Amino acid sequence: MRITHRLQTDNSIQNMRKSLEKLYELQIKAASGKKYRRASENPAKVSDTMSMNSSLRILETYSEAIHTTKEWMEMTDFALTRISDDITRAKSLTLDGLDDGSLNARDGIVAEIDGIIEQVVEMANTKDVGRYVFGGFLTKTTPFEFVPGGSVSPVGASTTVTIPSSNPANPDLTIDYPVDSVIFNGDDNIIERDISGGETIQVSVNGGEAFSDGTGGQVFDPAVKDMYATLIRIRDVLAEEDYLKPHVSSNLYATPPGPPAIEVAVPFDDPNLDPALLPAGLPDPSQPVDRALLEEAYVQLQEVHEIVLEKQNGNGSRLRLLETALERATTQTLELKGLISRNEDVDFAQIAAEIGHQELIYQTTISVSGRVSAKMSLFDALA
Amino acid sequence: MSSFSGIHLALQALLTQQHGLEVTSHNVANSGTEGYHRQEAIFRAGPPQGAPGLASATFAGQVGTGVFVDNVKRYSSELTDMRYRRELADTRQYEVQSEYLLQVEGAMAETGEDGLSAILDSFWNGWSYVSTHPDDTTRRTNLLEDAKNLTRGLSGRVERLNDLRRDQNMAIIQRVDEINEIAAQVARLNIEIGRFSGPNTSPNDFLDEQDLYLDRLSEIAGVKVSHENTGQVMVSIGGHVLVHGPTAHVINYSPEPTNFNLVDMEWEDGQPLFLQSGELAGLIEGRDVVVNEQIESLNNLATTLITEVNALHQQGFGLNDTATYDPTLPPPNDIIGPQREFFTTTPPIFDPLNPALSITVNSELDDVNNIALSQTVVLPDPLPGVLTPGLPIAPGDASIADEIFRIKDNALTFGSPPNTVTDTISHYNNMRVTNLALDVNRAETLSNQHDNLLQVLKEKRESVSGVNLDEEAAHMLQYERSYQAAVRLMTTVDEMLDRIINNMGLVGR
Numbered sequence A: 001m002r003i004t005h006r007l008q009t010d011n012s013i014q015n016m017r018k019s020l021e022k023l024y025e026l027q028i029k030a031a032s033g034k035k036y037r038r039a040s041e042n043p044a045k046v047s048d049t050m051s052m053n054s055s056l057r058i059l060e061t062y063s064e065a066i067h068t069t070k071e072w073m074e075m076t077d078f079a080l081t082r083i084s085d086d087i088t089r090a091k092s093l094t095l096d097g098l099d100d101g102s103l104n105a106r107d108g109i110v111a112e113i114d115g116i117i118e119q120v121v122e123m124a125n126t127k128d129v130g131r132y133v134f135g136g137f138l139t140k141t142t143p144f145e146f147v148p149g150g151s152v153s154p155v156g157a158s159t160t161v162t163i164p165s166s167n168p169a170n171p172d173l174t175i176d177y178p179v180d181s182v183i184f185n186g187d188d189n190i191i192e193r194d195i196s197g198g199e200t201i202q203v204s205v206n207g208g209e210a211f212s213d214g215t216g217g218q219v220f221d222p223a224v225k226d227m228y229a230t231l232i233r234i235r236d237v238l239a240e241e242d243y244l245k246p247h248v249s250s251n252l253y254a255t256p257p258g259p260p261a262i263e264v265a266v267p268f269d270d271p272n273l274d275p276a277l278l279p280a281g282l283p284d285p286s287q288p289v290d291r292a293l294l295e296e297a298y299v300q301l302q303e304v305h306e307i308v309l310e311k312q313n314g315n316g317s318r319l320r321l322l323e324t325a326l327e328r329a330t331t332q333t334l335e336l337k338g339l340i341s342r343n344e345d346v347d348f349a350q351i352a353a354e355i356g357h358q359e360l361i362y363q364t365t366i367s368v369s370g371r372v373s374a375k376m377s378l379f380d381a382l383a
Numbered sequence B: 001m002s003s004f005s006g007i008h009l010a011l012q013a014l015l016t017q018q019h020g021l022e023v024t025s026h027n028v029a030n031s032g033t034e035g036y037h038r039q040e041a042i043f044r045a046g047p048p049q050g051a052p053g054l055a056s057a058t059f060a061g062q063v064g065t066g067v068f069v070d071n072v073k074r075y076s077s078e079l080t081d082m083r084y085r086r087e088l089a090d091t092r093q094y095e096v097q098s099e100y101l102l103q104v105e106g107a108m109a110e111t112g113e114d115g116l117s118a119i120l121d122s123f124w125n126g127w128s129y130v131s132t133h134p135d136d137t138t139r140r141t142n143l144l145e146d147a148k149n150l151t152r153g154l155s156g157r158v159e160r161l162n163d164l165r166r167d168q169n170m171a172i173i174q175r176v177d178e179i180n181e182i183a184a185q186v187a188r189l190n191i192e193i194g195r196f197s198g199p200n201t202s203p204n205d206f207l208d209e210q211d212l213y214l215d216r217l218s219e220i221a222g223v224k225v226s227h228e229n230t231g232q233v234m235v236s237i238g239g240h241v242l243v244h245g246p247t248a249h250v251i252n253y254s255p256e257p258t259n260f261n262l263v264d265m266e267w268e269d270g271q272p273l274f275l276q277s278g279e280l281a282g283l284i285e286g287r288d289v290v291v292n293e294q295i296e297s298l299n300n301l302a303t304t305l306i307t308e309v310n311a312l313h314q315q316g317f318g319l320n321d322t323a324t325y326d327p328t329l330p331p332p333n334d335i336i337g338p339q340r341e342f343f344t345t346t347p348p349i350f351d352p353l354n355p356a357l358s359i360t361v362n363s364e365l366d367d368v369n370n371i372a373l374s375q376t377v378v379l380p381d382p383l384p385g386v387l388t389p390g391l392p393i394a395p396g397d398a399s400i401a402d403e404i405f406r407i408k409d410n411a412l413t414f415g416s417p418p419n420t421v422t423d424t425i426s427h428y429n430n431m432r433v434t435n436l437a438l439d440v441n442r443a444e445t446l447s448n449q450h451d452n453l454l455q456v457l458k459e460k461r462e463s464v465s466g467v468n469l470d471e472e473a474a475h476m477l478q479y480e481r482s483y484q485a486a487v488r489l490m491t492t493v494d495e496m497l498d499r500i501i502n503n504m505g506l507v508g509r
Helices: A005-032 A043-099 A103-124 A207-211 A227-238 A240-253 A291-344 A348-373 B005-029 B078-108 B116-132 B137-196 B204-221 B279-313 B399-409 B425-465 B469-503
Strands: A144-147 A159-163 A173-177 A181-184 A192-196 A199-202 B039-045 B067-074 B224-227 B233-237 B240-244 B251-256 B262-267 B323-325 B388-391 B412-414 B421-423
Touching: A005 A348, A005 B425, A043 A103, A043 A192, A043 A227, A043 A291, A043 B116, A043 B425, A103 A144, A103 A207, A103 A227, A181 A207, A181 A227, A192 A291, A192 B116, A192 B399, A199 A291, A207 A291, A227 A291, B005 B039, B005 B067, B005 B469, B067 B204, B078 B137, B078 B204, B078 B224, B078 B279, B078 B425, B116 B137, B116 B399, B116 B425, B137 B204, B137 B233, B137 B240, B137 B251, B137 B262, B137 B279, B204 B233, B204 B279, B279 B399, B279 B412, B279 B425, B399 B425, B412 B425, B421 B425
Parallel strands: none
Antiparallel strands: A144 A181, A159 A173, A192 A199, B039 B067, B224 B233, B233 B240, B251 B262, B323 B388, B412 B421
């Protein structure tokens, strides 16, 4: 082949250009730490990386959702534990009441149970970041509300108590008295959430279901598993006087016809009252509490407690499920990051070696080119 | 035979060697000139003369008359030129295309944090984030921002593609202008060449100029060249004559309304322009095929996104919404909500022909309480028998958000029949990115392949036509020596004549 000087020059320019280009690419790779700058450098690999990056972002979202959910469920767990403890305490207080019927002892128990009622209402109104956890979907509405006896109708308006007469000549006394109650303002929905693709977990415990037999605002009934009604019942039975007050007052001061004058109630164990004026058949305040009623309520309290425990267990096992899911998400994240790194991150040792090699090639190329462009033709040899 | 013929012969030799030296200096001077083909003075011995003599029979028959320059040869290989130009056209086609596609790829920046894939993921994640606290304004605002980022991401991409397409259009116009200009120059050269060429004269430097023009024409439009004996050329593009003799045919261009007012080209006689290779073919393919595919994919993605998200969002209620119960309708239609769209689909804000460009989040949702995440209505128990408005909604429900979050996992249909694709939205987007990457990759590979071949042909061409300084130096020496010899010859003849003129007939003086 006939070689011309121009061909030589062109070639050496081309070689220097290519060599420098390679060096530049290697330097970019080393500086960015990435194997590819553009998808077109390796479409298949980059497409894989894109998919994996997308999975990683979704996984991070799931982790975030799991964390938030965990907070909520931990709040729920805390509330349920406290309520369960309170019920346990109420149970032992009820047993105490059964053992020691003295008025003084009962007064203390009644006061404590009253406190427990207040506390379980407060716990059942637990919030997570401003949202009520037991209210179903109605997270902005206070789910449980204490309603004093008789103040709301018909909810918790009254209950009927029959006092057997000891005198066969007199009929049994049947009285209505207003009871306190706790109403439920939530709905019956349960919040659920995706914690990984297609896996849904129950997040909330429905308060109505757990504490007030679904509907709330009930008065005590052995067929209704209402925690509040049961606790209120126990308190009222132990504080026997309270539901007798209206009866006593109406019998003493009201002249039929006319409604019982609740507001002027006088305690029937008031020492100032003339015992002779008391109607026959009234329970003796010095006598122990009505055991049958209290035992009935105690059994009910145990059943109610079981429901709460069951909800607590359910929530607890779901929490563990959540932790497993979180662990799995963390493992997956690490694995994906490893794969992505293998796909797109450069091996620095290798790049360093390649750059060294390429630098050598470039140096050789320029020194050869220098010699080519140096004057080398017959003209220079002519004298 | 004249006594002075020796001097004449020597003079002729001097002139010829001088001419040879001139050609050599022309070569040396142009050894770096683009498009220059080396020339060589071809010498020819002069026509022999019969030597008339008294006894011609015993004489040697003929006497030479010295040397002449027969012609100045221009070294070129038409075959190599043809192959070179064909490769040049292919190389430039893919080179231009890959440069342009690289620009598209760079403008889309799909692999980074601003890639549509990342923006889409943020959008889905926004729904998940809000679903954990559906009544939280901050999270709702966050979702709104993610959604706006997505609409901007889509419309920004289409805008950038449109800009690139317009740039491309400018480049096409500029190339067509260049073709017309060069065609006029080639036609002019045809006239000049026709005038100068003859049996012993070759318009070498005009031919060099012509070759340069033909190279550039091949680069732009992959022209076909046929040479005529006169040295004139006929040039054609896609079967239509561009230059023939002194005539150049013009290519016209005008905006095409059916193609976004981008220019369309046709010959002056109204025939369509067919391009098989060259820069123009690459530019047009980039402008009309690859960019359109990208825009169409983005449009399909936007359309499906709008349809899917709106369908779910319209079933939901915002935080401050109320529902109406209509007992005359069958469930679940008996509960009527505000049915707000998430993405606006009403003109003039939304243009159904350019969904990706005009996609926007419903402006009603700027009040983030209006984002519908809940589909639970607090119904009275028992249900009333009459039309009941003003029913409150349950703010803790995020089932709409959950459903929308799940759209990302669903296989959806993109495009309109019969060209539909069913895939998840992120796969569809990845496919778009990968398709572009493959297009770039293909253009780069082809351009490299053709370029390698082109380099070989270029070397071959240079090998034939290039100036080798060693050769020129040798020629120079040769001419110099011949010149010196001719001078010596002339002196010798002169001395001989001197003898005859001044010294003859003086014998015995």
